[in-house]
Amino acid sequence: MNSYLIVTGGQIDDSFAIRWINEHSFEGMVASDSGMEFYKRAGIKPDMIIGDFDSVKAETLDFFRNKDNIHWIKLNPMKDDTDTEAAIRLAIENGAEDITLLGATGSRIDHMLANIELLGIGLERKIPMQIIDANNRIRMIDSGIVIREAEQFGRYVSLIPYSMEVKNVTLKGFKYTLENYTMHKFNSLGISNEITADEAQISFTDGIMVVVEAAD
Template sequence: MQATGKKAILVGGGPVHYGLLRTALAAGYDLLFAVDGGGKPLADLGYQPQFLLGDFDSLPLSYQNELAAKGVQVLRYQQEKDWTDLELALNQIAAQQCHTMLVFGALGGRLDHTLVNISLMYRMEQSGTELVLIGDEQAVTLMTGQGRIRIFPFPGGHFSLLPYPFNAQGVSIWGAKYPLERATLELGSTRGIHNEFLTGPVEVELEAGSLLIIVEGLRHCPEGRTLFQRLPR
């Protein structure tokens, strides 16, 4: 994904693709943020986040103590609250002028959490913040309004385009098995499900509306790969 402004990496408590997390960490960041159980993979990989946030129902006490002893700023919340730990963390990061966020551990696991995390992408996109959610098997990003994105292939991977939360208009696909030219994808239609890579990157363009780009098969994705790149229109 092309950086616009400051870049943040956030690690939550869901399933994590360790290879892609190591790749993102090695590429550099302006802010590293752990959400509850997400403190464990960062500590295990030898990284120290600037912030650790949560109600700490999923991070062992030994990790909490270790990170706090190293000077990590701990933001502690009650378990009974009106917002998820991830939403609270995204608000904290957005306040620090981070306009690109890679969010690990926010897909898979509980369906309700996965769905609300996807909905948070729309709110953040409307405020000018680009999110990529990366699980251990899927990665998701969102385009709204006019946009163009490049998807990088890997063996065993495939991708889908889903209108969300509105219809997607003027959708074009180049470089994939099933191309498309200025089509409308309607909310509730399955037309954009399961497209396949050929030999090179795929480009997707959107003229209006909003569109989820979902890459599947990350268990086959080797370390060192980039998944998405935002392109100028």
């Protein structure tokens, strides 16, 4: 699997992130603009650096400019889309078969919401994507998935309708089950579910859902 990591400029819990990276292997490591700061702190050289570089320290730019074998892409700061969107498209052009985003959450909630929107690029291209931070794993799905209890991230599983409705939702192996239930937006019904069996099954016939696995 041609797995790509994209580190972008949100908040990062370094010890979590370094542990996570060490436990996984990536064919490509991309820094999106000030995501460079994390790579520098972690002592990891990214394969690609992309951004308009308006939010990274000059010394960090210099630090990586002096390294070999980094593919640089400088974006126009007046562009329409975020550096993270450009980084995702770059990863896909380079053959990414799955993509993990780190540094995609934090105090800029607009950036976080945009990053969740960008999970839809993966959905359109059939490329699994996820946002990870120390407390959450966020995915967007348009068909059923199974989450094995032994592999779940954190304690809770929350389902948030992304399309205005998600039809015929059936949940098995959860504390709160559903059977052919149509979930609508504007409510908190799917929040803080818990897996009670070896594996939990989420299925539905129509719509898009955001799945957040959350620590306490």
